[in-house]
Amino acid sequence: MITRTKYNPKEIESKWQAQWEADQQYHASDDSPKPKFYHLVMFPYPSGDLHMGHWYNYSPFDTYGRFKRMQGNNVMQPIGFDAFGLPAENAAIKRGIQARTWTLANSENMRKQLRSMGAQWDWSREVVTCQSDYYRWTQWLFLQFYKHGLAYRTKAPANWCTNCNTTLANEQVLADGTCERCGSIVIRKEIDQWLLKISSYAERLLDFSSVIDWPEKTMVMQRNWIGRSKGAEIRFTAEIGGKHEEIPVFTTRPDTIYGVTFFVLAPEHPWVEKITIPEQKTAVDAYVKQALRMTEIERMSAEKEKTGIFTGGYVTNPVSGEKVPVWISDYVLMSYGSGAIMGVPAHDQRDFAFARKFGIPIREVIRPEDEQPSDPETWTQAKEALGVMVNSGPFDGTPADRAIAEVIQYVEGKGIGKLMVNYRLRDWLISRQRYWGAPIPIVYCPEHGTVPVPEDQLPVWLPENVQFKSTGESPLRYEPDFLNTTCPICGGPATREADTMDTFIDSSWYFLRYADPHNSEAAWNPEKLKKWLPVDQYVGGVEHAILHLLYSRFFVKALHDMGHLDFDEPFLRLFHQGMVLGSDGQKMSKSRGNVEAPDKYISKYGADTVRCYMMFIGPFDAGGSFKAENLEGIWRFLNRFWSLVNETWTDNKRDVETRESKAIERLRHKTIKRITEDLSNFHFNTALAALMECNNALIKQQNDAVAQSAAYRRTLETMMQLLAPFAPHITEELWQQTGHTGSIHNTDWPAYDQALTQDEAFTLVIQVNGKVRERIEVPADISEQEVRELVLNNPRVATFIGETTIQNIIYIPGRLANVVVRKG
């Protein structure tokens, strides 16, 4: 018997946190012979405080990591900070402090809060993206992309506030298209920016064959984002100023080529100027100007009503030889395909709407097999289904299954087009006209043009004391010490690139740096990378399903191709946690007033209770409401377990088997099995329920003789171990109090014997025509013959069979027997 004490989480939690830290218990060794397990969670932005969402995310995550550790793995579970980004810059402007000061102070506070969770973070590997020992290598990576032709500079549209004279991030543009700072109209302006050629990896990024377990939904979202579509490029022609010119269009429906009755250019298309006839010039200019003034947001929120204007010019359909009028409309996007389309109103809903609006003829050229001809002018919508080609000259009668292929073959033969695959995915614009990010390591020399900073001159330092303009414009543009430099080639005066990199770059490789975080000679040592990568389990929010996860995959594939990595998929298994909501079931937000700070509950109940509660809310991927009163249930459970161990712990190691002790032993094995399976499947809520059930069963018998048995003692011991990943402090304390040496977290995960997970007897449910009519206790090894006899001789069952005839008896071993009867 141990000394009776009261469960005092405050005392034991800080004690064990300090002890684990002193023992460096969770430092992952590069040399351990155990199998490695790289367990990663998306690193936080240092906003200032660890909120409920972090606790909801990290509690089950850490529990899983601890489970893997006890299962004999060398678990590496690092943490760090995604420390560049706009909020720090806004804080700097608002409060007049340096972005760096603000960020580092926040990180320090969050570090303390992260420690209070009692998670097995390996702090020795911490990575902070705004430190020069990190962004130096971010810049090095940019240079690798540049060297391999994957980084290029071109004019690209940015949100531009004409009043503040600065670019804005999408989130700085209000829904009505105005600047959040000054309220002026935001326009799209073409400025020189850096991009990464992610589009050349579109096809590779569609391939998920080397991941082990990703949510189907995430793969679908990425595939949709990449948006592969197969079709044909067909070149239309025009005589302009006596010259023969060609203009390509992309279409997924080359079989509708004879239905083209008009042609549309995007407002930004370079042909707009040369195809427009003088009489239309004024009107066309006005339309283009208006279209360009709209931001993307506005263009998206605009009504579906089609707008457009006729240029007065014509192009020739190279297949039919027909001349068709050229229009301009903003429903054609410059960024997709060739920025020009062939208009087939009969078989495309958008073209149909456009033709109706402007009185353009509609010509049917595709007809489903069994349909009668009809006048397209009477249609209410386009017929987009495949069908037999009609009104298509030599192609008339070509069936649906061959139509597309035959037209492609025809245009290829004639040299007027070709098979083509198009992607929705655009290149990744990484320039940010912002201060708080990694400077792009490029120098502009009047003599040598664009010159990359030599690798041995990295990092390009980000100035630490800067003065912000009230407009929010990047201070780097006004820092002569930063801007003015010399050309790495000729040594003459030159200017630095003043833009910084998108913070998604920082987070596209942090998981590589964790493998070798202190390397000052290289981004990583290949041997260390080989040891740890790829990531075995990645956990993070579904809001990153597309951008962060796609960019990281792109980085790894590109670095693989450059010869820097020997794997080409970063995350083998991926899990998205749900979102924790306020008690009203709404997203937590200051404006709703339903935000709960975790610290209050940590000091009241301790980290173990809060951790367990987070997992008990519901399935990890479903999220759920945070309800403070429900913490009581977990608090009671931990207290009951504490008291149970205190009151019943015995040093009895002799095994005198009784019927009761054997039942306890079976309960032990059954519980190990349930917890092991639940944890393997991320079912934390049901695992805790199983622990509660076992605890309740033990409490029921705590005053019986069996509580003195070795089996009961073993079960208490097993419970401590099974609970250890969920509630690491209380279990460590009890482990020590019950005379064990060494940390419970270094013990082996309990094993179970399948044979002992079955009870000796079970409740046989007897149904008549599927309705439960009787339950009887029977031995587990009962034969089907014996069950049949029991069923047929049961008086209660007999009353339900009555005058009917037995057709069949279905027996499901260990569960139920169903007597199928029919009247008569």
Added chain:
RNA sequence: GCCGGUGUGGCGGAAUGGUAUACGCGCCUGUCUCAAAAACAGGUCCUGCAAGGGUUGAGGGUUCGAAUCUCUCCACCGGCACCA
């Protein structure tokens, strides 16, 4: 509009072809207490005196048996959205 998901007691949820409502919250009763809290014990889907009957968003189908598979519809949530 397209794609994906969800729907079970007063509440969070469990059960993924075999006992619907495990586990927990809340509520009710009791023990203890001068009293309250805490703790502990018992009860708690609807209907019915009972035997029984009914119940997993609605309706149909498959099956000896359906919350689970299938079809139609409804509601809510998430993603994408003029992508040619």
